[in-house]
Every structure is written in C-alpha cells, then in structure tokens.
Amino acid sequence: MKKASFIAVATAATFMATAATAATLDDVKAKGFIQCGVTTGLAGFAAPNNEGQWVGFDVDFCRAMSAAIFGDPDKVKYTPTTAKERFTALQSGEIDVLARNTTWTFSRDVNLGFEFVGVNYYDGQGFMVKKALGVKSAKELDGARVCVQSGTTTELNLADYFTANGMKYDSVVFDTADEVREAYLKDTCDVYTTDASGLYAQRSVVADPSAHIILPEIISKEPLGPLVRHGDNEWGDIARWTLNAMIEAEELNITSSNVDTLKAETENPSIQRILGTSGDLGQQLRLDNDWAYNIVKLVGNYGESFARNLGEGTDLNIARGLNQQWNKGGILYAPPLR
Amino acid sequence: MTAEAADLEVAKLSKFRDPRYRAIFYQIVVIALFILFVAYVSHNTAVNLEKRGIASGFGFLSQPSGFGIGIVLLMDYSSQTSTHLDVLIIGIINTLAVSISGIFFATLIGFIFGVLRLSKNWVVNKIAAVYIEVVRNIPLLVQLMFWYFAVLSVLPLVGDSISIGDNFFINNRGMNFPAIIPSDGFWLIPVALLVAIVASVMISKWASKRQDLTGQIFPVFWTSLGLIIILPVIASFIMGGPFTISYPEFGRFSINGGWSLEPEFLALLLGLAIYTGAFIAEIVRSGINSVSHGQTEAAHSLGIRGSFTMRLVILPQALRVIVPPLTSQYPNLTKNSSLATAIGYADITAIFAGTSLNQTGQAIEVILITMVFYLSISLLISMFMNWYNKRIALVER
Numbered sequence: 001m002k003k004a005s006f007i008a009v010a011t012a013a014t015f016m017a018t019a020a021t022a023a024t025l026d027d028v029k030a031k032g033f034i035q036c037g038v039t040t041g042l043a044g045f046a047a048p049n050n051e052g053q054w055v056g057f058d059v060d061f062c063r064a065m066s067a068a069i070f071g072d073p074d075k076v077k078y079t080p081t082t083a084k085e086r087f088t089a090l091q092s093g094e095i096d097v098l099a100r101n102t103t104w105t106f107s108r109d110v111n112l113g114f115e116f117v118g119v120n121y122y123d124g125q126g127f128m129v130k131k132a133l134g135v136k137s138a139k140e141l142d143g144a145r146v147c148v149q150s151g152t153t154t155e156l157n158l159a160d161y162f163t164a165n166g167m168k169y170d171s172v173v174f175d176t177a178d179e180v181r182e183a184y185l186k187d188t189c190d191v192y193t194t195d196a197s198g199l200y201a202q203r204s205v206v207a208d209p210s211a212h213i214i215l216p217e218i219i220s221k222e223p224l225g226p227l228v229r230h231g232d233n234e235w236g237d238i239a240r241w242t243l244n245a246m247i248e249a250e251e252l253n254i255t256s257s258n259v260d261t262l263k264a265e266t267e268n269p270s271i272q273r274i275l276g277t278s279g280d281l282g283q284q285l286r287l288d289n290d291w292a293y294n295i296v297k298l299v300g301n302y303g304e305s306f307a308r309n310l311g312e313g314t315d316l317n318i319a320r321g322l323n324q325q326w327n328k329g330g331i332l333y334a335p336p337l338r
Numbered sequence: 339m340t341a342e343a344a345d346l347e348v349a350k351l352s353k354f355r356d357p358r359y360r361a362i363f364y365q366i367v368v369i370a371l372f373i374l375f376v377a378y379v380s381h382n383t384a385v386n387l388e389k390r391g392i393a394s395g396f397g398f399l400s401q402p403s404g405f406g407i408g409i410v411l412l413m414d415y416s417s418q419t420s421t422h423l424d425v426l427i428i429g430i431i432n433t434l435a436v437s438i439s440g441i442f443f444a445t446l447i448g449f450i451f452g453v454l455r456l457s458k459n460w461v462v463n464k465i466a467a468v469y470i471e472v473v474r475n476i477p478l479l480v481q482l483m484f485w486y487f488a489v490l491s492v493l494p495l496v497g498d499s500i501s502i503g504d505n506f507f508i509n510n511r512g513m514n515f516p517a518i519i520p521s522d523g524f525w526l527i528p529v530a531l532l533v534a535i536v537a538s539v540m541i542s543k544w545a546s547k548r549q550d551l552t553g554q555i556f557p558v559f560w561t562s563l564g565l566i567i568i569l570p571v572i573a574s575f576i577m578g579g580p581f582t583i584s585y586p587e588f589g590r591f592s593i594n595g596g597w598s599l600e601p602e603f604l605a606l607l608l609g610l611a612i613y614t615g616a617f618i619a620e621i622v623r624s625g626i627n628s629v630s631h632g633q634t635e636a637a638h639s640l641g642i643r644g645s646f647t648m649r650l651v652i653l654p655q656a657l658r659v660i661v662p663p664l665t666s667q668y669p670n671l672t673k674n675s676s677l678a679t680a681i682g683y684a685d686i687t688a689i690f691a692g693t694s695l696n697q698t699g700q701a702i703e704v705i706l707i708t709m710v711f712y713l714s715i716s717l718l719i720s721m722f723m724n725w726y727n728k729r730i731a732l733v734e735r
Contacts (some may be wrong), residue, residue, distance in 0.1 A: 032401050084692060084695075087696065091701075107697075108699075110697055111698075112699040113699075115340065122480075133591075140590075141591075142590075143589050143591050143592065143594065144591045145401060145591065145592060147682075150692050150693050150696065151692065151693060152696075155406065156697070158405075159405050159417030159418070162406070163417060163418055170406075170592075170600075171405075171406040171407065171408045172680075172682040173684070173688065175680065179682075182487065183487075183491070183682065184512070186487065186491035186492070187491070187510055188491050188601060231389070245372075
C-alpha cells in the first residue's frame with residue numbers, strides 16, 4: 001500500500017510530461033467525478049456507514065465541492081489514505097483534493113508543495129487515558145508509554161511537550177488510527193494522543209466510552225483543513241470558496257430547508273450574491289451561478305454539517321467551541337463573497 | 339581481378355560487415371540509449387520536483403528530527419537536538435539488532451526442527467511436520483499481528499507481572515531484568531572475554547591437530563565454555579566488581595530501571611525466527627536426506643556413535659546442500675524485518691522511511707537511502723555466505 005504510493009510519486013515525478021499540467025477542473029469535469037482523499041475511517045469525520053457509503057464532516061466537504069461543480073453531491077470517489085500516505089497521494093495526482101483532518105503547517109504548505117484552502121475545524125492535540133489510572137492532568141504522565149500514529153504533527157508536538165515539561169516517555173508508533181486504538185485498548189500503552197476531535201471520535205466507538213477520560217490539557221494548535229496541489233490556483237479557488245460559502249451560508253442563516261424560499265424572496269444583497277440571483281460569482285469560478293445554492297441545498301451549511309456529524313446529540317458530542325461563528329464567540333470568519 | 343577477390347575487397351572496406359565490430363557497435367548503441375534514458379528520467383524528475391515546489395537534496399539529514407523514538411540502542415537520542423541522520427542510524431541499528439538475533443534463532447530453530455523432522459519417533463516427527471507446514475503457509479504479517487496483538491498483549495498488566503525470582507518480570511510491556519551498569523575498570527571484563535575466545539579458537543586448532551596425530555579426543559567444548567565463563571569472572575574479581583546492578587522497580591506506569599525487552603521487539607523477533615526457522619528446517623531436512631543412507635551405515639559399521647555420525651559424517655556433507663539455499667533465507671529475514679512498521683517496532687522502514695519521510699517530504703531521497711541500505715546488507719550477507727560455502731565445498735584433490 002505504502003510502497004505503491006511511494007512508487008506512484010516517484011513515477012509521477014519521473015514520467016510526467018514536463019509541459020504544463022492540464023487544469024484540474026477540466027480533468028475533473030472530463031472524468032465526471034472528484035477523487036477525494038479521506039481517512040481510513042474516523043467516526044464523524046469520514047467513515048463508511050452501515051450501507052457502505054462514506055459519511056462525515058470531511059466527506060461533506062467533498063460532497064459540497066461535487067455539488068458546486070456538478071450540481072450533484074454524489075459525484076465523488078473516495079480514496080482512504082493513512083496519515084503517512086496522504087501527501088504522496090496528493091503529490092502524485094492520485095487524488096484531486098485531500099479532506100482528511102490535516103493540520104495546516106508551514107512546511108506542508110511550503111516545502112511539500114501544497115495549498116491549504118482554509119480551516120474547517122480548529123483543533124488541538126489532547127491525551128486520552130483510562131480512568132482506572134487515576135491521572136488527572138497531562139503533567140502527571142512522566143514515564144508513560146504513549147501510542148501515536150505515524151506521519152502526523154502529533155508525533156512532533158508530543159516530543160516538544162514532554163521535553164518542555166522535563167518529562168520522559170516511550171512512544172509506540174503505528175500506521176493507522178485503528179492500530180493505535182487497538183494497542184491502547186490492549187494496554188500496550190497508557191496514553192493515546194492525537195487531535196482532540198480524533199480522541200472524541202475514537203472514544204465514541206470503544207466498548208465502554210465512560211472508562212476513558214480526555215485530559216484537560218490541549219498542547220497544540222491544530223487548524224485542520226482541506227488542501228490541494230500547489231500550482232493550480234483555479235482549482236484551489238474552487239476548494240477555498242466552497243468552504244467559505246458553507247461558513248458564510250451559516251452566518252447568513254441560509255440552511256438547506258430555507259434556501260429555496262430565500263432564493264425566491266430575499267431582498268438581502270449578500271444572500272442574493274451567494275445564491276447567484278445577482279452577480280456572477282459562479283461564472284468567475286468557471287462554475288454554474290447556482291454553485292453555492294447547490295452546496296447549501298444538497299449538502300447544507302457549515303453548521304448543519306457540524307451538527308449532523310460531530311455536534312451534540314451525535315456519538316461524538318463535540319461542542320462548537322472555537323468552531324463557532326466569529327459573531328457568536330468562535331473564530332470562524334469567512335471573507336465576504338462579493 | 340576475380341569475383342572472390344572483389345568481394346574480399348568490399349568486406350575489408352566496410353567494417354560493419356565484420357561481426358566483431360558489429361557486436362561492439364550494437365553494444366555502444368545500447369549503452370548510449372541507456373545513458374540517455376537515465377539522463378532523461380533524472381532530468382524529468384528534477385524538473386517536475388522543482389515545478390511542484392518540492393525541495394530536493396540531502397540537506398534534510400542535518401535538520402533536527404523533532405519526534406520521539408520508542409527503542410534507541412547504543413546511542414543518545416533527543417527529539418530536540420538529534421537529526422534525521424541520527425534517526426537513520428538508529429533505524430539501521432534497530433533493523434540489524436532484530437535481524438542478527440532473528441538469524442541466530444531462526445538457524446537454531448531450523449536445525450533442531452530439520453533434524454527432528456527426520457526422527458524415527460512418530461510423535462516428534464509429526465510435531466515438527468505440523469510446525470513446518472502451519473508456519474510456512476501463513477503470511478508473515480499475519481503471524482506478526484498474532485504475536486503482538488494476540489500473544490504478547492494478553493500477558494498480565496504491569497501491576498500483576500509474572501515474576502521469576504524477585505528481579506525478572508514478564509508482562510504485556512515486555513520483559514524486565516536486572517541491568518549491569520559499568521563503572522571504572524570495567525574494560526578488563528570484555529578484554530578477558532576476548533582473550534578467552536582467542537584461546538578457545540587456538541585450543542580447538544591444537545586439539546584437532548593432536549587428534550589427527552594421536553587419535554585422542556580433547557574436550558574442546560567444555561574447556562572453551564569454562565574459559566569463557568571463568569576468565570571474565572576472574573577479571574571482575576581483580577578489579578573489585580567494577581559494575582553496579584540496576585534492579586527493575588515498579589514505577590507509576592511501568593517498570594523502571596534494569597534492562598527491558600520491548601514487546602514490539604519480542605513480537606518481531608518471535609515472528610521472524612519462527613517463520614524463517616520453518617523454511618530453514620525444510621532446507622536442513624533436504625540437506626540431510628541428500629546424504630546417502632550408505633554413509634550412515636558405513637559410519638555405524640565402523641562403530642561410530644549416533645551423535646558423532648550426525649555431527650562428523652552426515653552434517654558436513656549435508657552442509658554443502660544446505661548452505662546455498664540458506665544464503666537466500668538470511669537476506670529474506672532481514673528484508674522481512676521491514677514489516678516491523680505494522681507492530682510499532684522502530685526499524686529503518688518505520689522511523690526513517692516512515693516518519694522522517696513524512697515530516698520532511700523527501701520521498702525520493704529517503705527511499706533511495708533505504709533501498710541502498712537493504713541492498714548493501716543483503717549483498718554483504720550473500721558475500722559472507724558465499725565465502726563460507728566455498729570453505730565447506732568439496733575440495734577435489
């Protein structure tokens with residue numbers, strides 16, 4: 001699996017014509033679907049449901065792009081990637097967009113040749129331990145064995161945090177989140193560390209969620225967002241404004257249930273612009289002028305997607321927190337669509 | 339001028355009609371095409387990497403790594419100051435550690451079960467057969483998962499460790515036992531060990547010479563064993579016990595102090611040794627079978643005892659058949675150790691071709707280094723085994 005994608009990137013870099021690459025949007029339109037990289041399965045973010053369909057918060061982003069481009073949210077094919085494979089998959093052109101709770105960092109943006117199109121979930125790294133250990137704070141973890149997934153910023157933050165606090169730890173590194181959870185549950189290690197959202201997701205699927213606690217310390221900033229290859233700005237714009245349209249729609253109180261009424265009746269120029277009844281935002285993206293209408297109608301706004309996949313009432317039961325709109329105490333702030 | 343002479347004249351003129359020159363010409367063309375192809379591929383790679391803004395080169399090796407490694411042997415490692423080069427070295431050490439111990443145990447298991455497979459005792463014979471057939475026909479990755487997740491992780495928790503004596507513990511975090519911490523004057527002990535080993539080799543040479551001359555057998559094995567144990571002990575007494583012993587103690591999360599074998603290492607070692615051991619057992623069995631039964635009968639008729647027959651008559655001849663296929667098993671084991679990444683052992687594939695690659699994004703360079711490493715190790719093993727094979731080969735006089 002891994003070897004295949006290494007070879008993919010090597011061959012891609014080797015044999016790709018040196019002439020200019022075709023625009024991703026044209027490629028996507030020609031093949032009729034978006035190839036979207038997601039996790040190998042993280043409840044709430046991207047995991048197959050009982051009918052085998054991919055659902056989740058990151059999946060909704062892929063569906064929103066598909067709705068914007070094709071007017072149909074289902075023209076997406078999903079490629080499950082591990083944390084280690086995800087970048088090679090995007091670099092080699094195996095996938096068109098990566099929506100896989102990936103932290104936006106300098107080196108990934110600059111050195112790996114990617115373009116992050118925004119943040120769809122503000123997260124931070126946390127620790128989960130078994131209640132029976134009696135640990136109340138991450139500061140008490142000196143000497144613990146920590147299970148962690150390879151190829152993540154998590155590994156780096158973990159080393160930084162323990163060094164900064166003068167503590168020692170043993171790390172045990174696995175390829176997939178499922179292997180990490182398995183090792184943690186089997187007591188091979190004391191602590192499971194990853195982004196807090198991931199901990200909530202993993203806790204929601206264990207046999208007895210109440211036996212595990214997530215420690216209060218959040219040790220890092222983890223702005224998670226979708227990303228595309230560097231160099232195709234038109235494709236990057238579509239991804240960026242798909243995300244912004246979802247956030248803006250929530251701010252303007254446009255939901256999948258009232259979008260039709262609003263489109264017909266509203267006098268609000270911001271809503272008219274985003275829904276395409278005035279202006280030509282869609283055409284500027286080389287899309288249909290209904291692009292944002294389709295996103296909201298077929299997938300929903302940011303808040304609807306959050307509530308459906310992660311919010312209170314779901315198994316994950318995550319509060320909006322930082323991921324609330326800027327005017328409601330959070331830091332979600334979409335640039336104006338005009 | 340006759341017609342033949344004219345033909346000869348033409349042949350002399352055109353060098354291309356000379357098969358020798360023609361062969362050289364075609365070889366030059368093929369080599370030129372190959373060089374062009376390599377140049378095209380590397381140029382294209384460089385251009386495409388550059389265009390995508392992916393930095394290339396080996397500069398990343400001197401950058402700080404920034405992540406923790408679970409198993410570090412023989413080196414100091416800190417996530418803040420150590421570099422990706424240190425990660426590479428630790429990866430190599432860890433891979434070699436598990437490969438060398440794996441090769442040792444696989445050979446041991448292989449020879450024992452290969453001989454047992456030929457036993458006339460029905461039960462012993464069948465036990466060996468079942469082991470070989472079961473293990474050879476299950477994928478190694480599945481076996482590693484079995485050892486790690488099904489065997490080692492269901493051992494008791496740290497708090498309820500199985501203890502042997504007061505200082506030896508087995509639990510789901512591996513094995514803990516007392517450690518020897520060297521202090522001043524420790525150097526004499528390894529020196530004594532070295533002297534003992536050299537002395538043993540010399541004694542064995544002297545003994546075989548004496549046996550050739552007089553036919554008397556000298557107990558080489560026991561003498562050597564005695565030397566190897568007694569000399570270091572004497573050395574330690576001379577220096578007044580130049581070491582302290584660190585005993586395992588229960589900490590809050592796990593056992594601290596002493597030496598420990600991590601479950602990842604144990605699982606990988608068990609998996610590799612038992613898997614490769616089954617193949618070696620078959621090789622050993624085929625080698626022994628290849629020695630004609632007449633040899634055994636001849637040895638017995640000369641009054642040579644059973645164990646001596648095996649050691650002095652059968653095995654030396656069987657080795658000539660055993661060693662060549664064994665040569666391919668050892669590199670196989672080394673290469674299979676890269677499956678470590680599935681059970682969290684920090685070998686070169688897991689930490690260098692895994693984490694370092696991902697943190698730096700230098701896929702081509704990292705994979706290149708990793709491939710060169712595995713290639714060199716496999717070739718070194720093959721060279722050694724070929725040398726050994728020549729040494730034991732039948733010398734025709």
